[in-house]
Amino acid sequence: MGNIVSIHSFRGGTGKSNVVANLAANLALQGFRVGIVDTDIQSPGIHVLFGLDVKQVTYTLNDYLLGRCAVEDAAFDVSQSLAQGGEKMADAGGVIYLIPASMKVNEITKVLSEGYDVGRLTQGYEQLGDRLRLDYLLIDTHPGINEETLLSMGISNTLVVILRPDYQDYQGTALTVKVAKELDIPNIMLVVNKVLPDFDVADIRQQMQTTYDVPVAAVLPLYDEMMRLGSRSIFSLQYPQHPLTHALIALATQLKP
Amino acid sequence: MADSRPDPSISKPASSDVTGMSFADILLLPDVERQVVNWMLRQPAACSLAAIARQLNQPEDQVQEMVRSLIQRGFMREVSDRGETCYQLCITSMRSRRLAPRVSQLLSDD
Numbered sequence: 001m002g003n004i005v006s007i008h009s010f011r012g013g014t015g016k017s018n019v020v021a022n023l024a025a026n027l028a029l030q031g032f033r034v035g036i037v038d039t040d041i042q043s044p045g046i047h048v049l050f051g052l053d054v055k056q057v058t059y060t061l062n063d064y065l066l067g068r069c070a071v072e073d074a075a076f077d078v079s080q081s082l083a084q085g086g087e088k089m090a091d092a093g094g095v096i097y098l099i100p101a102s103m104k105v106n107e108i109t110k111v112l113s114e115g116y117d118v119g120r121l122t123q124g125y126e127q128l129g130d131r132l133r134l135d136y137l138l139i140d141t142h143p144g145i146n147e148e149t150l151l152s153m154g155i156s157n158t159l160v161v162i163l164r165p166d167y168q169d170y171q172g173t174a175l176t177v178k179v180a181k182e183l184d185i186p187n188i189m190l191v192v193n194k195v196l197p198d199f200d201v202a203d204i205r206q207q208m209q210t211t212y213d214v215p216v217a218a219v220l221p222l223y224d225e226m227m228r229l230g231s232r233s234i235f236s237l238q239y240p241q242h243p244l245t246h247a248l249i250a251l252a253t254q255l256k257p
Numbered sequence: 258m259a260d261s262r263p264d265p266s267i268s269k270p271a272s273s274d275v276t277g278m279s280f281a282d283i284l285l286l287p288d289v290e291r292q293v294v295n296w297m298l299r300q301p302a303a304c305s306l307a308a309i310a311r312q313l314n315q316p317e318d319q320v321q322e323m324v325r326s327l328i329q330r331g332f333m334r335e336v337s338d339r340g341e342t343c344y345q346l347c348i349t350s351m352r353s354r355r356l357a358p359r360v361s362q363l364l365s366d367d
Contacts, residue, residue: 118348150280154298182284184295 002033002135004125005255006156010172012043012143014162015193018226019248020140021049022236026245026252028079028094032135035075035128037061037099039121039152040142041111044101048231050078054103062102064124065116071124072131074099085237097132118147122155136255144172145179153180158187158255160217164194165204170211177212189217191251197221218251220244277347278332289313290323294332294346303336303343 007023009016017040024034038046038061047054054060059074079089079096089095102108129137139152153159159180163169173190180188190208195201205216223244226235236245283294296312297304310320324344327333336345 122348147280150284154280154283154295157299179284182291183280184292 002129002137003158003255004129004137004139004156005158005160006139006141006149006152007160007162008141008149008153008176009143009162009169010145010176011169014143014164014169015220016143016162017046017049017140018231018235019160019162019191019193019220019251020138021046021234022245022248023252023255024096024136024138025082025085025089025234025236026249027136027255028089028096029085029092030252031092031094033093033095033097033133035097035099035132035134035137036140037125037128037137038101038140039148040140041101041108041148042142044103044108045231046140047078047098047100047103049234050096050098051081051233052076052078052098052100054100057100060102060107061099062107062111064099065111065120066114067120071099071127075128075132076100082234082237084240085234097128097134099128118151121151125155145175150179150183153185154183156185158189159185160189160191160255161214162191162193165192165196165199173212177214188214189254190214191217192219194222195219217254218247220247220251277349278330279349282332282349290327293323293327297344297346303338303345305338305341305343309344 007016007020020036024036027034036046038044040046041062044054057074057076059069061074063069064071064074075097076099077095078098079086079094082089125137125139128134139156141149141152161173161176161180163173177188190212192204192208195204199221201219201221204219208216221244223242225239225242226244229235229238235242236248239245278294283291286294293309293313297309306317306320306324309324310317313320324333328335328344332347333344334347336343
């Protein structure tokens, strides 16, 4: 099994799924085999960035957790259909498999109300890594501290905590980092996202590193282009020469073991 | 005026049908136990007493006490791996949150 990376934020709206999708794209463009698991069962969304209509797919993570299929049955190669970058990924030997969560209300409530075998989820991560020969497994988590996010953190080699320059995020991140350290996660890093252009990036980096005593892997400015894109597609593929894309590529580099 | 009576559509959460420890339990463990559990979580297979002792840099008899305590609390179990006694974590296997039938029905009408 390759590198298991959990991407987490204490609060919603930090840009987590966008960061996950962009990380996956940049890693795949470098020739890596990447899996993404959308464990945000209550509010799935990353499939939108890849243009995957989950109402049309046969199996989702929900089906796997409910014992209806093997985990690889719920894995979709979303890189081959990407309008920009798909061919480049394939030429480099890279691929992105997405294991989406269901967008059907009854499927969501079934998993939430019946629960699932935690061991099955962790076993699924391992099987994905082995059966799909993954270099990276990125886990897109639900915001906040809950059993699922603790589980993802507990088995991850790397935890990326995303926050905005916002006092609610600051407090929540302190709690998340504390929990992460107690779970002995080998690599913990922060990404400060949606930073206004007139903020001093170096100053933010320094402050965050001092406050949380973990490295800041990236400070990502807020750009109009990202807001206008509105998760319709993956920013790095749409704007390959953009400063934000360069920052995301640099972030991806820091995930290498 | 707002009705202050309890909403019958919201039932009290049912007690979970759990065995073993949850990840929340891990955070409540004493430091040394938590260290062992965190390490064992990332091991591909069951762990021998010797391996656990090496990880903690402690004598095996001390570690045996701790392992026994974790087993007694249902957090760990003894398994046999090719004739050798090893230990595996017991992570909570099933967790359920019951919704009131009416709410479940409303949400399930898709």
